[in-house]
Amino acid sequence: MSMDMSSNNEKVIAVIGATGRQGGAVVRALQAGAQFKVRALSRNPGEHRGLADEVVKADLNRPETLKAAFEGAHGVFLVTNFWEQGTDELKQATAAVRAAKDAGVKHFVWSTLPDVEAISGGKLQVPHFTGKAKIDRIVKEAGFAHHTFVIAPFYYQSLVGALAPQKQADGSLGWTLPLDPDVRGIHMGDITELGNIVAGAFAHPDEAGNGEYLPLVGDFMSFNEIVDTLNRQGHKFSFNQVPKEAFATLFPGAAEIADTFSYFQAHTYLGSDSYDQIALANTIAGRQPSKFSTWARVNFPVQIP
Numbered sequence: 209m210s211m212d213m214s215s216n217n218e219k220v221i222a223v224i225g226a227t228g229r230q231g232g233a234v235v236r237a238l239q240a241g242a243q244f245k246v247r248a249l250s251r252n253p254g255e256h257r258g259l260a261d262e263v264v265k266a267d268l269n270r271p272e273t274l275k276a277a278f279e280g281a282h283g284v285f286l287v288t289n290f291w292e293q294g295t296d297e298l299k300q301a302t303a304a305v306r307a308a309k310d311a312g313v314k315h316f317v318w319s320t321l322p323d324v325e326a327i328s329g330g331k332l333q334v335p336h337f338t339g340k341a342k343i344d345r346i347v348k349e350a351g352f353a354h355h356t357f358v359i360a361p362f363y364y365q366s367l368v369g370a371l372a373p374q375k376q377a378d379g380s381l382g383w384t385l386p387l388d389p390d391v392r393g394i395h396m397g398d399i400t401e402l403g404n405i406v407a408g409a410f411a412h413p414d415e416a417g418n419g420e421y422l423p424l425v426g427d428f429m430s431f432n433e434i435v436d437t438l439n440r441q442g443h444k445f446s447f448n449q450v451p452k453e454a455f456a457t458l459f460p461g462a463a464e465i466a467d468t469f470s471y472f473q474a475h476t477y478l479g480s481d482s483y484d485q486i487a488l489a490n491t492i493a494g495r496q497p498s499k500f501s502t503w504a505r506v507n508f509p510v511q512i513p
């Protein structure tokens with residue numbers, strides 16, 4: 209083993225959200241890389257023993273827990289969970305950045321999203337995107353030796369989770385959404401592959417630790433392309449476009465979801481031509497992310513009636 213490897217072996221990466229999808233992917237990729245010691249952070253460490261080399265308590269709503277969580281860490285991965293009740297992403301991230309600075313952390317990786325407010329000229333309100341973008345400046349200005357922004361895509365997993373096909377009025381299974389299904393606007397990916405980018409960034413700070421934006425993108429599709437891909441694999445899904453105004457009244461929070469789809473349609477998920485960022489992310493990850501069709505064949509089984 210080289211000198212460099214042995215010193216890296218001592219370096220600890222502390223991972224917020226380690227029990228979730230993004231942080232869990234980061235834990236697994238860091239473990240596979242075997243270059244760093246992994247400290248999984250959770251509000252309930254006792255329920256997740258054995259998840260990583262160390263499992264330590266951290267609650268972003270209780271900044272006093274973050275001192276021990278980041279103590280001696282070389283790197284921190286931070287994701288905040290907009291959807292968890294009581295989450296104030298700005299407050300949580302500010303506390304995490306401050307605690308990481310105080311602990312002497314050298315490399316901070318923040319899972320961000322595009323600034324929809326700026327990109328849409330204030331027309332679209334998508335707080336789970338814009339709220340994260342507003343944190344970028346805090347990370348940048350904190351003055352870490354290295355910092356990296358990763359961008360999670362529209363998870364393929366959403367299509368078998370929160371956005372799974374529903375029974376439609378005509379009896380078919382499918383989607384009713386306020387979105388032109390012909391417009392190619394959705395940057396998508398298998399969220400379990402986010403960790404390859406994050407672990408790569410920690411391993412290559414000179415290439416990826418100077419404020420680079422690294423999006424995970426396995427595919428870039430319209431909704432019709434999503435439906436066609438699935439139907440070629442044996443599904444019989446339908447798609448109905450509904451006016452935004454009608455969709456926005458369907459359930460609590462629907463207005464924000466409607467604005468999210470309007471944003472994808474008008475500006476794309478990433479909001480700009482991101483060819484170079486995606487290419488760099490794949491280089492840093494050391495592999496190409498999975499295409500939707502490949503993921504779907506394994507994870508979107510055809511129901512046999």
Ligand SMILES: NC(=O)c1ccc[n+]([C@@H]2O[C@H](COP(=O)([O-])OP(=O)(O)OC[C@H]3O[C@@H](n4cnc5c(N)ncnc54)[C@H](OP(=O)(O)O)[C@@H]3O)[C@@H](O)[C@H]2O)c1
Nearest residue numbers: 225227228229230250251267268269288289290360362363
């Ligand atoms: N779904 C999508 O397509 C999509 C796309 C892009 C971005 N996102 C973003 O992804 C984020 C969610 O990430 P995820 O999918 O990895 O979530 P997830 O699988 O639901 O896991 C949430 C994680 O957050 C941790 N957590 C929540 N509150 C915490 C707190 N107060 N202190 C410390 N840890 C806390 C939980 O840890 P413990 O319970 O163990 O404490 C858990 O590990 C959201 O902000 C969302 O906007 C989602």
